Amino acid sequence: xxxxxxxxxxxxxxxxxxxxxxxxxxxxxxxxxxxxxxxxxxxxxxxxxxxxxxxxxxxxxxxxxxxxxxxxxxxxxxxxxxxxxxxxxxxxxxxxxxxxxxxxxxxxxxxxxxxxxxxxxxxxxxxxxxxxxxxxxxxxxxxxxxxxxxxxxxxxxxxxxxxxxxxxxxxxxxxxxxxxxxxxxxxxxxxxxxxxxxx
Numbered sequence: 001x002x003x004x005x006x007x008x009x010x011x012x013x014x015x016x017x018x019x020x021x022x023x024x025x026x027x028x029x030x031x032x033x034x035x036x037x038x039x040x041x042x043x044x045x046x047x048x049x050x051x052x053x054x055x056x057x058x059x060x061x062x063x064x065x066x067x068x069x070x071x072x073x074x075x076x077x078x079x080x081x082x083x084x085x086x087x088x089x090x091x092x093x094x095x096x097x098x099x100x101x102x103x104x105x106x107x108x109x110x111x112x113x114x115x116x117x118x119x120x121x122x123x124x125x126x127x128x129x130x131x132x133x134x135x136x137x138x139x140x141x142x143x144x145x146x147x148x149x150x151x152x153x154x155x156x157x158x159x160x161x162x163x164x165x166x167x168x169x170x171x172x173x174x175x176x177x178x179x180x181x182x183x184x185x186x187x188x189x190x191x192x193x194x195x196x197x198x199x
Contacts, residue, residue, distance in 0.1 A: 001022070001023050001024075001025050001057070002020050002021070002022055002023075003020070003021050003022075003023055003057060003058055003061050004018040004019070004020055004021075004058070004061065004062075004065070005018065005019050005020075005021055005061055005064075005065065006018055006019070006064075006065035006068050006069060007019060007068070008068055008071075008072050011068075011069060011072045016065070016069060018065075023057070028057045031057065031060070032053065032054050032055070032057070032060065033053075035054060035060045035063075036051070036052075036053040036054065039051050039063070129153075132153065133149055133153070135193075135194065136148055136149055136153070136190065137149075139189060139190055139193045139194075140186050140189065140190070144182055144183075144186050145186075147161060147179060147182065147183065147186075148183060148186045148187075148190075151179070151183060152183065152187070158176055158179050158180055158183070159172070159176050161179060162175040162176040162179055
């Protein structure tokens with residue numbers, strides 16, 4: 001009988017390359033029973049009823065092959081053939097255990113290079129935010145511009161802004177409705193002044 005077995009060293013770039021082993025025909029019921037009992041003992045108590053006894057020795061090896069592949073994938077899925085710099089810990093840092101090593105990939109080797117450009121992205125975002133605020137202040141009246149920036153741009157709720165400006169609790173809903181209408185008109189005015197951006 002021929003059985004397909006997967007060894008970790010035969011997994012090439014995530015592709016399974018099986019080795020075929022010729023085993024003598026025979027009665028493998030003891031092996032099947034031991035396999036079933038072992039998997040039953042390792043299973044979660046809630047999932048013990050899902051564990052099924054294998055009927056053939058190939059089914060046993062298929063389960064082992066899947067485990068082998070999943071272990072390989074878990075270990076290798078984030079690794080690539082990087083050409084970046086390898087570093088070794090010489091033990092001089094705080095803690096001084098030494099012996100550790102790590103690798104730093106190149107920007108061209110990662111799917112998302114934003115991790116390398118974090119400071120640049122944050123600086124660009126601050127500049128963009130400030131330019132947008134200045135634009136809003138140029139287009140809208142000063143009072144409406146500050147309300148628009150606070151509620152639409154910086155995320156403050158209109159009700160909270162209304163509570164901040166209201167003299168009494170009864171006035172809050174009226175101010176909130178008033179601000180909602182003003183902000184709608186302000187968004188329309190900004191959309192006309194800057195049609196490429198949605199406000």
